[in-house]
Amino acid sequence: MPHHLIGAVAEVAIAVAAPGGPDQPLLLVGIWDRAANLQGWQALLGDTLGTDHVSPCAAPARADDLSGLPPTYLDVGDPDLFRDEDLTYANRLMQAGVPVELHVYPGGIHAGELLAPDAELSTRITNYRMTALNRAPHSSRAPGGPQ
Template sequence: MTEVPVRPPFDREAAVALAAIADQLEPVTPETISAMRSRGTPLDLSDDALADVGITRRDLAIAGYNGDEITVSVLERAGRTGTGPGIFHTHGGGMITGDRMVGVQQLLPWIVEHDAVVVTVEYRLAPEFPDPYPVEDCYAGLRWTAAHAAELGIDPERLLIAGASAGGGLAAGVTLMARDRNGPRLLGQLLICPMIDDRDTPVSTAQYPDEGTWVRSSNRTGWNALLGERRGTDEVSVYAAPARATDLSGLPPAFIDCGSAEVFRDEDVAYASALWRDGVQAELHVWPGGFHGFDMLAPQAAVSQAATAARDAWVARLFGA
């Protein structure tokens, strides 16, 4: 048995929440993907929950990758008129689970406080739809959002892309696509604990093989589903795994955060450093003791509240509030 390297411990408050759901966490393997999808996720958000905070939702069919139909949901404050900022959202789920409403609760304060319109995309999931389907579906959704900005009430000069985990990786990939294809101009990219490196080499991946919510084996399952035999080879696109990009110049400002006690820590820190290297403004937070998704699963922990406050402040500055 390989010895696990010494590693940062979990935050004490967050660890209590992790222990409370420990019996619900099972290994993420190709065989468990179907069951995971059927159970859904506590990070999903219902229409009733939206209505409770005065937000409406409407679903629209748009053209995704290769012209195939996909769905986006438009979320906005009830009774909203006029023009304001826009947020294009790509959900998490390891590239293999989740739907467009997963993680949306993180965006609700920005809808209310900044009168923003959120467009969240139902991209197709691996392994049934491997790379490039997920990132291309997301890019198609961004292009649709920009093209329909006027009717959506979005100021095209204030369009932000946001995503967490796999959604953070997709947001980073879409941002690279928008630059390289002369696509929609983005005001910023909000990358919450993004999943961006398929190579399984950073120290942080070895430090968390079996403790936490998304561990090393889970990560391998997700990347294998997305990339198949290409994982870890030179045949992987920077849009699928943005950590592979060697030129990050010309990208919009970024906010990147992660926990110190999760597999994505080192790749996220390296991505922030690469952005700075290439002259891009980036704000980086590594929250002490945070496991993957700590802020959503332990929202009352002091470290979670600090993480949320930092994101809120960055968005407010970006939108000029």
């Protein structure tokens, strides 16, 4: 099955610079902000948060070698807190030879498809995700798929 990250949290990164420059704080829009992000990482990682002992299973982007990972679908809005780390992760996956489907939505906020499920962008996001999931069993690198 492909690696499917919704509003992906690919790396433990709390401080993210705004597109206007590294000294500008990112304007957070939507339902997930830095405080929620930190709380989520603390809940997942406990005492390993901020250390070199975080498992790549908990934060896949921390793995040195991504070549064994399955095909990956990533989508993110351009103002999303996770945009830059998602793009970095997607690039690393592609460099490792992992098939990646990446969508970046202008104006798409984190989990916006849950806030306005009938909006045109939300419908498009949901359809792309369902198509990727339906394609997963037929992927050449999916367990049980054609080799």
